[in-house]
Amino acid sequence: MSLDICRSDIVVGKVGSESRPNLVEIVSTLPIPIGTYISIPFNSIDISTGEKRFHCLVGVVSSTSYKRIIPVTPSFMAQPSIAIGIEDDMLRYAPSMARMFVDVIGNDIRVPSVPPQPDTQVYLAPTQILSKIFGGRSSETSIRIGYLIGRPDVSISIDVNALTKHLFITGTTGSGKSNTVAILSDRIASIGGVIAIYDVHGEYTSLQPYSEGVEIKVIDYKLNPLKINPSILARMIIPEAAASIQRALVSKALREVSKLFQEAIETHGVTEEAIEYLRKKRSISNEQIGDLEDEEGDIESKLLYLYREYIKSFIRNKSANNKLFRESAEKACAKVDEFFEYTSLSFKMPRITDLLRPSRILIINSSMLNDEQRDYVLKIILDEILWYTKQHLLQGSPFPVLFFIEEAHLFLSANRTTVSRASIERVAREGRKFGLSLAIVSQRPRNIDPNTLSQVQNFVFMKLVQEQDQNMVMNISDMLTEDLARSLASMDVGEALVMGEWIGRFPVYVKIDRHEGKRIGTSLEISQLWRSLRNRIQAPEIGGRLAMLSMDELKDLL
Numbered sequence: 001m002s003l004d005i006c007r008s009d010i011v012v013g014k015v016g017s018e019s020r021p022n023l024v025e026i027v028s029t030l031p032i033p034i035g036t037y038i039s040i041p042f043n044s045i046d047i048s049t050g051e052k053r054f055h056c057l058v059g060v061v062s063s064t065s066y067k068r069i070i071p072v073t074p075s076f077m078a079q080p081s082i083a084i085g086i087e088d089d090m091l092r093y094a095p096s097m098a099r100m101f102v103d104v105i106g107n108d109i110r111v112p113s114v115p116p117q118p119d120t121q122v123y124l125a126p127t128q129i130l131s132k133i134f135g136g137r138s139s140e141t142s143i144r145i146g147y148l149i150g151r152p153d154v155s156i157s158i159d160v161n162a163l164t165k166h167l168f169i170t171g172t173t174g175s176g177k178s179n180t181v182a183i184l185s186d187r188i189a190s191i192g193g194v195i196a197i198y199d200v201h202g203e204y205t206s207l208q209p210y211s212e213g214v215e216i217k218v219i220d221y222k223l224n225p226l227k228i229n230p231s232i233l234a235r236m237i238i239p240e241a242a243a244s245i246q247r248a249l250v251s252k253a254l255r256e257v258s259k260l261f262q263e264a265i266e267t268h269g270v271t272e273e274a275i276e277y278l279r280k281k282r283s284i285s286n287e288q289i290g291d292l293e294d295e296e297g298d299i300e301s302k303l304l305y306l307y308r309e310y311i312k313s314f315i316r317n318k319s320a321n322n323k324l325f326r327e328s329a330e331k332a333c334a335k336v337d338e339f340f341e342y343t344s345l346s347f348k349m350p351r352i353t354d355l356l357r358p359s360r361i362l363i364i365n366s367s368m369l370n371d372e373q374r375d376y377v378l379k380i381i382l383d384e385i386l387w388y389t390k391q392h393l394l395q396g397s398p399f400p401v402l403f404f405i406e407e408a409h410l411f412l413s414a415n416r417t418t419v420s421r422a423s424i425e426r427v428a429r430e431g432r433k434f435g436l437s438l439a440i441v442s443q444r445p446r447n448i449d450p451n452t453l454s455q456v457q458n459f460v461f462m463k464l465v466q467e468q469d470q471n472m473v474m475n476i477s478d479m480l481t482e483d484l485a486r487s488l489a490s491m492d493v494g495e496a497l498v499m500g501e502w503i504g505r506f507p508v509y510v511k512i513d514r515h516e517g518k519r520i521g522t523s524l525e526i527s528q529l530w531r532s533l534r535n536r537i538q539a540p541e542i543g544g545r546l547a548m549l550s551m552d553e554l555k556d557l558l
């Protein structure tokens, strides 16, 4: 191999006094930006054969600084600085550390085992050698996510098959996580992927397809009481574990009443006939009928009202003859009322698994639910999808799904127990066998229990400023050395350190492609918005109408 393949036109410095196979100091007049890929061509002698060997060491700058040379003797000052290797009249130099991850020897790509000699010239890594290291994935199994930072000429792809070992995306707010989610979902869907995003803030509801053939379906998640296991629903209605009698009463009532409603809705749909059928099947007091007539809204609201009343009357009947239970029953009924008052419910809500399709990104908008409900709903959905993928596999027709969990610190909290955690951990452990992959997204890694991330093997680390966050991510990834972790503080928007099986053996600094079809979540230009709001209010024809702007008009304004 000629060493020329390892040289570009740009010399960035020389090897300094510290030179190890995997960590090299580079001395230069100007600091080399973090994330710059460098190459060091050099020769060595094979100690067993005595043969000469050509090496092309490639690495990435992980820290950089300026240092001032403090003269200790007048004679030092008298020397031209160039004589001591520093071409700077100000007597300062810029030492940078580069983590060397590859030694290209001929056609072999190896882990570095020999250090280059001090003073060896260091080059900006040539495109050809970087493409050799990072390229070469089959277009059938891989998708592009961006390009090497500072090197738009070197495209970076990930191996989609490795996603069965799950993914963790983290970075501070505004670092570009949602854009990464959007680009990954879109590109994976474009090759037929089945994607679901658990959208906690409704951030993806206006996502537009970016690649050809991708379809986006947004559902505002509402609980369908007939499709949730009664004991889980009872726990949602009575969250206090100590209230076991109340829970038991509600659970029994739900079991009984749901059976009846299932019959009615399966036969008649959500119609007046279903209401008639239910009235005939079960006696209902005149007082309740009066309330039902007064109940405003559509047929579905009336059915939900009836469902609630049946549950309460079941609870009261069951406890009528037991003095001890009567008090619990009244409390349980009050909780049922409260739950129905504050929860988005619908008998028409399909199962999530009925909505999963190849090339579709299913956005599950849970922003109308409160934190507790979101936690339960996530559990319900994950259990359902895991069961579904298992069934498909057992029937010989695997149906892989990639499931994104946004704001994962809410569900995998290091200091709070949640109901969805067990389901997430189960999917992390078992999902691989059935083709259910998780992509866990969070801006607060330090708040996540590191044990739950132990199954994750693929990572996107974006800007992380706090040392606690950097330490946490170092704990979960063996490949993330301290200098690389500290380098996360200087990442720009959309830049990431991507690691794990899906990208290969070496960490890669990537500028993630921008998804042009994502609007919500983009940082607002608030000064311009305020100006335009003021102009609208001041315009005589619109004056005072702002409060009445329709949702569409507001969206336009944003």
Ligand SMILES: Nc1ncnc2c1ncn2[C@@H]1O[C@H](COP(=O)(O)OP(=O)(O)OP(=O)(O)O)[C@@H](O)[C@H]1O
Residues within 6 Å of the ligand: 171, 172, 173, 174, 175, 176, 177, 178, 179, 180, 443, 493, 494, 495, 511, 512, 513, 514, 521, 522, 523
């Ligand atoms: N790769 C990128 N290239 C260019 N701009 C980007 C890139 N990634 C993100 N941005 C821009 O940066 C802003 C923040 O991005 P994004 O919403 O993805 O961040 P985030 O980390 O998800 O933030 P949050 O945690 O607050 O939701 C947006 O305006 C987005 O358009």
